[in-house]
Amino acid sequence: MSHVIVVDDNDTNLLLLRHILQKLDGVTVDTFADPQQALAWCATSEPDLVLLDYMMPEMDGLEFMRRFFALPQRQEVPVVMVTADTERDVRHLALQQGARDFLTKPVDKVELTVRVRNLLALRKSSQQLANRAAWLMEEVKLATAEIRAREKEAILRLSRAAEYRDPETGAHLLRMSAYTRLIARQLGLPLQEQEMLQEAAPMHDIGKVGIPDAILLKPGRLTPDEMAIMRQHPLFGHEILSGSVSPLLQCAAVVALSHHEKFDGSGYPHGLAGSDIPLWGRIVAVADVFDALTSSRPYKQAWPLERARHYLESHKGTHFDPACVDALLAQWPEVMIIRQQYADEQDAASPTHQPPGAPHA
Template sequence: MTSRAEPSVVVVTRRQDPAVLTRIFAPAFPTVALGGAAEARAALADQSPDLVLIEDEAGLDGPALIRDLKQRPHLGATSIMLIAGDDAEESRRRGLEAGATDVIVPPLDGVDLQIRGRNLVALARAQARATAHGRDMARQIEAAAADSRDREREIIHRLMLAAEFRDDQAGDHLTRVAACVIAIADGLGLSEAEANDIALASTMHDIGKIGVADSILRKPGPLSDAERTEMMQHALRGYQMLNGSPSRLLRMAAEIALTHHERWDGTGYPQGLKGEAIPLAGRITAVADVFDALISARPYKQGWPLDRARRFLEEQSGSHFDPACVAAFLSRWDEIVGLVEERPVGWAA
């Protein structure tokens, strides 16, 4: 609905006495008359009346003016009425094609014109209210979506804290893995939003280790077959912990937890998936996770030098890892080196 500081009805006519038309609406609505198309274009550049009445006559191309006004976003709810010119049928057709809300064919009936105008004003105001309501709803939906995203991130952050509680090295490992995931995703041409989502979800890839006994998780030597089997259960347990959530990010995290130990050649676990049957987020995380595990010192091993870890990825491309993910990782090698230098992992250079 327009502000009362603006006219509700604008009459565009070249008549010497525009009051012939304006007095039809003036008793009910603030009404002004404009003397031609140029004056109308200027006046309506910053005004949003409820109704514009245009008289299609010599020297005032009504349909052309209508087309111009319909292109102005702030006039989206404004009703436009055209009074047809001398060639009534042609003027009517052109007016409707240009987007007129209604076309009046002379001779004019003041009462009929007043009723139609009043209805068009009501229509414009209803459309304005609907548009405003739509904007309010959009803002509310966006606010709810933002709140949901914040809650998703809070949940993931708290789960990260739980993982760190079990393993005080987990925090830096997860941060480096997430950064490597972003580098790989960027190298693959994924959007920034997609890369950030996979990176955030990847921080949950080892959440299932919460259920692994400390005697296995912190064992300083090689695991027995039984212990290795138990350790491998963390992929399925992580999936079970995260799956079924209404959160899209947690569902992606569940997918990553389940598939980040699958191998491109089908020899991984827990499902033995092969090639592109492994979800892309799992394939990306696998490269990032293994790389950081190789360069990180553990109770049972020294960290590898960066060049050795790089060679391993190259050698395992096409068997352990998706070749495209390895290529994307290596295409961002300088960034990876900078990341490791920022967050040292105790690797033996």
Template sequence: MEVQPLQTVLVVDDMATNIDILLEVLKGDYKVKVALNGEEALEVIDSPNPPDIVLMDIMMPEMDGYEVCRRMKLNKKSRYIPVIFVTTKNAEDDETFGFELGAVDYITKPINPAIVKARVKTHLALHNQSIALEHQVADRTKDLYSTRLEIVRRLGIAAEYRDNETGLHIIRMSKYCRTIAKGFGFCDKEADILLNAAPMHDVGKIGIPDNILIKPGKLTPEEWKTMMTHTAIGGKIIGVHDNNLMTTARTVALTHHEKWNGTGYPNGLSGKNIPIEGRIAAIADVFDALTSKRPYKNAWPEEKAFDLILKERGEHFDPELVEIFFKNIEEIISIKQQYSK
């Protein structure tokens, strides 16, 4: 049977005799660290190996226990460490103030060893249970996100098969999106959400008839009208959700054919009324479409595609995003070469 390591108790008191008493009570069941003042306590708490629980006197010089507790609760690293005040201050107002600061319990001096042991054991058990529950929730959340992500990827690939494309288009387009998003100021998490949502941009093509979707020649006005419905179809396929991944995927599907000047579809949005995710996807999708071979055209040279994007700055595309695209052109070209057909 695996032996569990002892949990750590930090005892904070400016009186060495009080520390010695608590050390004697706890040393058989826990690893005990000590601090003689508030500054020392915060150093131990902020160390690479913080305590699992803190037993602390209130009345200490320079920085009292209340202030130590307050600072602990403002620190993300230590805010959940249980604090038990061990003190002669046992008035109701004192206890109320301590609980408001985040303490979990009070033990009155002179201490009763049995009470100290019981309180420490109880609050460590509650703390351990809380940590275990947080890990369980985090694991389930991760599993749920992974499942959603896989659904998004699979539907994106399904759309590409319908459009007679390879999965490389959605890889390139998605990575272009992430590059532009990072240049715009997205944090890594936000940029990764767009990266993982972008493969759904053309999922609505699943609902477009083959005679239109893979027609080798130019579409008639009526056929083009049908083709444009793939954005709305994509929005319906993805649906309305309360999580960022699916919400972003729906936004991209609905708005990646909107244009900065308001002449795009399906809703004729213009300027910053177009969600930023759609504006980013518009540049990424058009660049990859231009530089890729399709049933109805050959791939354009990169320079010709660059010229069109510059020409459409302020017309089709967000001018700021065009600037970001070219500032990151080396990374864009590297992605294109790495995931070429």
């Protein structure tokens, strides 16, 4: 059912137009002698066509159109202006403001019927196209969500593959990825990028699947030769993850390759410095080291929180991007919530530890 409204201060014209329009199949008609009342009605109800007289006191047809099209979601509603044959300037202004058609006084019944029927048919087709576009957009969203779900599953499975070989994973992955998002949010990254980085962060050490157990699981300091082998894991991780068309896996590849670079250029594998290190890698570096410091490992006990915090602050500008450190520490209460939410079993059983030496990697 199509809904037409007629706005005209002349009651006779309203009766005549209503009488003609009500004979059209599938059309309902409302008439308004007061343009203010018509606007108030249009603010809460959407007509399919507006038949509008130009000459009205207090508010002419052009002003009505301006206010009508300013209402939310009314810009596509067709408006037909009724004018005298001599009012060509008015017609030009009305076209500029968005009028779709004109009728000349006195209104011809046949012309009125044909023009209204044609405009309503176009309106219906336009709405069908819009509905189709909305349906297609929803289908694309669903398909995209399914793809992202599969990507997340692939990342979780790959992360679990590393977990079987590296005792540093497990709850560590949940904590450090949550810290990663905190930092990204504080730095003002877009929400979609925050989410992607949080999902990609657990893959930072996937390259450790290529490190021999004798080195990966060694409960002590590594020799220089062993450290050289260990430092290949960012390259292994990047090789595993790179080349994908998935933005998520591309992000994970960047993180895997760059999270051991240091802000002063002394990191590995490429010795990048400052802003040459991808921001994603700089963010994950802070999140990863902070959680490594405050968690128990085969080669060390967990550091107290204040010592770990001091370590981050004292290594700003050398190991870490100062902005990333400040971003994490600015949200300290949320850091504590994440630690409690994803606590390791041994940490929950014994929350305080004596500080040993620095972490290895």
